[in-house]
Amino acid sequence: MATQVQFFMSPDDEVAFFRHLERFELEVYPRRVPPEWESFKASEDNVPRLPEEDLYLVAVGVGPAIVDKVKRGPDKGFWRIDEVRSPVIFLERSRLNEEGELLSGQMWAEMDVTPQTGRKEAAADQFMRLYREVEEYLKKTFRKGDPKPFLVGPKAARLYKETRLVLRDSAHRGGTVVPYK
Secondary structure, eight states, rough: OEOOOOOOEHHHHHHHHHHTTTTEEEEEESSEEEEOOEEEEOOOGGGGGGSEEEEEEEETTTOOOOOEESSSSSTTTEEEOOOOSOOOOEEOOOETTTTEEEOOOOOOOOOOOOOTTTTOOOOOOHHHHHHHHHHHHHHSEEEEEEEEEEEEOOOHHHHHHOOOOOOEESTTOOOOOEEEO
């Protein structure tokens, strides 16, 4: 089963998060990789270049991303990253919806041996330490939310308090989230 963190990040929180990620050897890839894609380092300077919604952070210091070419469907010709066998962190970005509410994002990585995923051996210790360090940064820097599994970035919490920004779970019929003080 994947290790998952759900969060709310304002654009300023996202810049601070990518500033923290500069210490690691992480490259950014979109969920569906176009054949002409040029990867770039996860850093504060490259935040404007990020894909709009979902992306992978590939730990190139641990190993390369394992990719397959999509042969059918609307994504035919694109490359798909195998998130089970590759040292990748999946990141779904927080974004505003049509009503101006901030939708939740999530971060996860597949590290365990499970029959559902077909993973035969656990992720490398180096990758596990990297993911745990990123996860600890979020838990230390962000506030807890109500309901419990959500973390709220400091700037998103400030926007919630000052401008009454609504924090909404991105799940189907998702409720609202309130940051703890």
